[in-house]
Amino acid sequence: MSAAERITTPFTADSTAAEVLDGVDLTGRRAVVTGATSGIGVEIARAFAAAGAEVTLAARDPDTGEATAEDIRATTGNPRIAVARLNLSDQGSVAAFTAGWQGPLHILVNNAGIVCTPELRTREGWELQFATNHLGHFALATGLHPVLAATSGARVVTVSSAAHLSGGVDFEDVHFRHRPYDPALAYAQSKTANVLFAVEANRRWASEDITVNAAHPGAIRTRLTRHLSRDEAERAAAGGEFPFRTPEQGAATPVLVATWPPLAGRGGRYFEDCNEAAPHEPGAHSGVAAHALDQQAAARLWRLSLEMLAAARHA
Template identity: 55%
Template sequence: MITIAFGAATTAAETVEGVDLSAKRAIVTGASSGIGVETARALAKAGADVTLAVRDTAAGEKVAADIVASTGNARVQVALMDLSVRDSIDAFAASWRGRLDILVDNAGIMATPERRTAEGWEMQFATNHLGHFVLTTRLHDALAAAGRARVVVVSSVGHVNGDIIWDDINFERHPYDEWKAYSQSKTANILFAVEAARRWADDGIMVNALNPGRIWSTGLSRHMTVPPASFEPESSDGVTVKDIPQGAATSTLLAASPLVEGVTGQYFEDCQPAVPHTPGLRRGFAAYAVDPAAAARLWQVSLDMIG
């Protein structure tokens, strides 16, 4: 069991205090808003060369300028990538040159109205899982070339609300439900980390997933008009609301801290390895989200979907 002296109140900057990333190259998806910004900022503050992979490059350039100004690290770039558009992902991956030490699969959408990609894929599953699946597998060789590379997959406690709907992932036969679609995409994030960790162990690539925590003040919740009861500062399930720097802490820990060197195929929350989910609590991992057989099944399903 690893010992980590961080918790729910830890900030992203605190997880990498004293860590030198000046020789590292990193990509953070969705780094034009929310916890992606603070994850990128913490990595840049520690000296990493950071690429912000974003849909809105104008917003990304503003964020990059702010990160450069606040960290003094000029090695912050912006690149266009839309995780719901296969050609965009392919173009980004094809343009990458050299090794990749850190990949933070951070971008995501939540509880959106029913939308589909050009391929007909349900948008939340396509963006949150399939897009990152394509990106990460396309960048495998760059990660392997780095030696001891890390992949960080941002999931959510929302995965405990439901397993993958294996017989109808794209809601072609079931009525669309925005929360079922979200939960299955977040379950997929964890299963992807489990299987990638297994497949890529011999390449020295560490892959972990995480729950960033309960954070109201990000664009992820833009389809919700008011905070639900579970977003009260102190709720009955014992979880407190985090600010954005605190929400980015677990991502940054897994991306860069020596405290988790060698850890792979795990699910973290509040900067700690998570425990099995207990009904009634908004914590922990569902058994179906870490099932090796389901993880292998999802990998094949994902390959079949993307062709």
């Protein structure tokens, strides 16, 4: 993709979600944000609420979700903040969420995630980072597809990471059953899967007026990094590899991708710093890797994901 074809906006890495939505009216729009009780998820939800949207916080812990909802109501003056239980590593929980949704859905932000966990597995035997970051959101989005398709101009945003640069999807051993487990490589694989999902979902759903994109929020000091040691986090910051941003700045790119009017119908892309990313250059810590936009890999991941979910349902 040439520089002339990349989408640019008036916003930058320093922009906040509130600045992106300044003057935007989301009254009448309904949004779901996963991982909305901490980090950038709270600020994504708060920005939507401040612009008038009805927002559902999808949370593992409903009590924490309600406390967050009350905070958002108080700071925005918007009473239309709901809470629904969702555990992305539990396919039963995802199925219950999608079955319980009623009415239109204009915005789905797949934000929740875990990073660099010890080797852990779901009841299906799936590696936990891939199961949570990709398969959980895949099941959520495909489960909500009928309501997204029935809603004019729906958008899906999948939050990815620059970590995707470190590795693609190992289709021969997605769940580290044969290769040694590497937490960073497992995280990178799940974040590449997030981008590949956006590529294939947009290809499949664009004709239904659904726009799907991936967004990298930048590095934020949140609970997401709790499995990194203090030394690892500080080295990354001091070395300039991942300059840390505020949660409000981190929320800006996902919020822009979810709402910016000129992006209507322009999907299957990866955004960072509030603009579409350039191709990754060797040695850089930015840009989008070719393996994350590979259409054949995206289609293969979609098929594999469907097979995994079907096998889980019939187990």
